[in-house]
Amino acid sequence: MAKHNNVAQEKDANIQVIVRCREAPSRAIRSGSSVVVPPVYGQDVKIGGTPSIARSFHFDGVFGPKATQENVxxxxxxxxxxxxxxxxxCTIFAYGQTGTxxxxxxxxxxxxxxSSGNTPMAGMIPRTLYNLFYALDKQSAxxxxxxxxxxxxxxxxxDLLVGTDANAFESTGGSLKVFDSGTDKGVVIQxxxxxxxxxxxxxxxxxQQGAMRRKVASTRCNDASSRSHAIFTITVxxxxxxxTVEGEDxxxxxxxxxxxxAGSENIGRSGAQDMRAREAGSINKSLxxxxxxxxxxxxxxSHVPYRESKLTYIIKDSLGGRTRTCMIATISTAADNIEETVKTLQYASQAKGIRNRPVANKKVSKSEIVHDMQLQMEQLRRDLDAARDGSGFYMKFNEYVENTTI
Structure with missing residues (x-):
């Protein structure tokens, strides 16, 4: 297997932390709330109020309520x-209270x-996809x-892209497993x-198809709150x-x-009860x-508890690893959300201290990629056959030892 090393020097880099402020919703305005975070764009967030509450935070960037999706x-x-x-x-993750x-x-x-990628309300994912394909086509590669x-x-x-009916999750064998491949691929979702x-x-x-299948429920903070964490991954x-010396691409x-x-607020503020309280407890656990x-x-x-949650295990390379990472912390400008706003800002401020060492992926030959895809397809066929006949998944003993799932 031919290896193609990168010659560029890799340097440590702190996680980039951005704050985005949402204007107070109508329900907060009715309850007498006021805007507490003034900047449109800058690097500082100021919390107003009594001396015990008033404080300021400094970040890599701060977008105020008037900032557009295009600005971000x-x-x-x-x-x-x-x-x-x-x-x-690279990883970009959004963190904050529900409804922000x-x-x-x-x-x-x-x-x-x-969803067209260039309308005012298009989010970061549609914009990324349209700009990615535009740039790729422009390169003519x-x-x-x-x-x-x-x-x-x-x-x-x-998997939000498999199946279209409500029973798809159960019919595909339930929860997917996560393991460390022990290779350059890192953590893999089987x-x-x-x-x-x-x-x-x-x-x-x-x-759009996947977003429609996400778990959504009404909370005190948001009428249509996402009750799950979701990861959309683009590989190019x-x-x-x-x-190569052999003439391969x-x-x-x-x-x-x-x-x-999912939302970071505590169970009491979310208004969760019974099943929703257990759901909120699970969200709170991973966060x-x-x-x-x-x-x-x-x-x-010396010990970092990545394995205590599937969330942290999946994104562990984004936290202290070889990935370029950006955190977008979303906050409310309503005065009655000051407690959660301050918690989010403290959380984000601490995340600024994490240092990653981004490393460019090893360049590979075209035949290596084809071989890897063939192996993945064979594994998927075996998993599907095993799920259909109820016999479970087969894994060689040495693979089981190396690839311990959680």
């Missing part, structure tokens, strides 16, 4: 997409025409793009299907002009994870582990 994309996402096309793995605009930031309004969309709900993973897409419209169509393969690959986390991971990394602890 141009300043934050566009440079990251450029890195992906240079062969890096996480899903709007990432997806936009998919039901009202914003051979390429192909794969996407996947997975949901983590109550610590169970399901059985997750990656769809090859030919253009942005097709990719956005899959995003680009043929380079150079070839060389391909560079980049990957972008776009993560929409609590995420907080512990961030703390461990900032304090340079």
């Amino acid at each position: 994309y141009d300043k934050v996402v566009s440079p990251i997409l450029h890195e992906v096309m240079q062969g890096y793995n 605009g996480k899903t709007y930031t990432m997806e936009g309004d998919l039901e009202n025409g914003s 051979e390429y192909y793009v794969r996407v996947s969309y997975v949901e983590l709900y109550n610590e169970e993973l399901r 059985g997750l299907e990656e769809k090859i897409v030919m253009n942005a419209r097709e990719a956005v169509g899959l995003l 393969f680009i043929r380079e002009r150079a070839v 060389i391909v560079k690959l980049g990957k972008l994870n776009l993560v929409d986390l 609590l582990v995420l907080g512990r991971v961030i703390t461990a990394l900032v304090e340079k602890n």
Whole structure:
């Protein structure tokens, strides 16, 4: 197997932290709330109020309530997409209280025409897809793009692009498994299907399909709250002009994870009861582990508890690993949300202290990619056959030892 090393020097880089402020919703205005975060764009967030509450925070960027989706994309996402096309793995994740605009930031309004990628309400994912294909076509290089969309709900993973009916999750064998491949691939979600897409419209169509299947419920903070974490992943393969000594094409690959986390507010504020309370508890557990991971990394602890939650295990390379990472913290400008706003800002401020060492992916030959795809297809066929006849999944003993699932 031919290896093609990158000569560029890799440097440590702190996680980029961006704050986006949402204007107070109508219900907050009716309750007498006021705007507490004034800037339209800058780097500081100021919280007004009594001396015990008033404080300020400094970030890589702050977007005020008047900032547009285009503003956020141009300043934050566009440079990251450029890195992906240079062969890096990158992650953007949205974190914040329910109702502060996480899903709007990432997806936009998919039901009202914003899926075209260039309308005012189009989110970061549609904009990324359209700009990616535009840039690839402009390069006139051979390429192909794969996407996947997975949901983590109550610590169970399901593929949002497989099946179309309500029973699809159960009919495909339930929760997907996660394991560390022990290779350059890192953490792998076993059985997750990656769809090859030919253009942005097709990719956005899959995003819409998956978004419709996400777990949604009404809470005190939001009438249509996403009750799960969701990860939309774009993987791009680009043929380079150079070839191997054997005359084979060389391909560079980049990957972008776009993560929409469930709401971070506590159970009491969400108004959750019974099943919803258990659901909120599961959300809080994964976000609590995420907080512990961030703390461990900032304090340079010898043990980082990635494995305590599937969320942190899946995105562990984005936290202290080889990935370029950006956190978009969304907050409310309503005075009655100050408690959650301050918690979010403290969380985001701590995340700024995490240092990653982004490393460009190893360039590979075209035959290696074809071979890898054939192996994946064979494994998917075996998994599907095993699920159909109820015999379970077969794995060689050494593979079982190396690839321990959680």
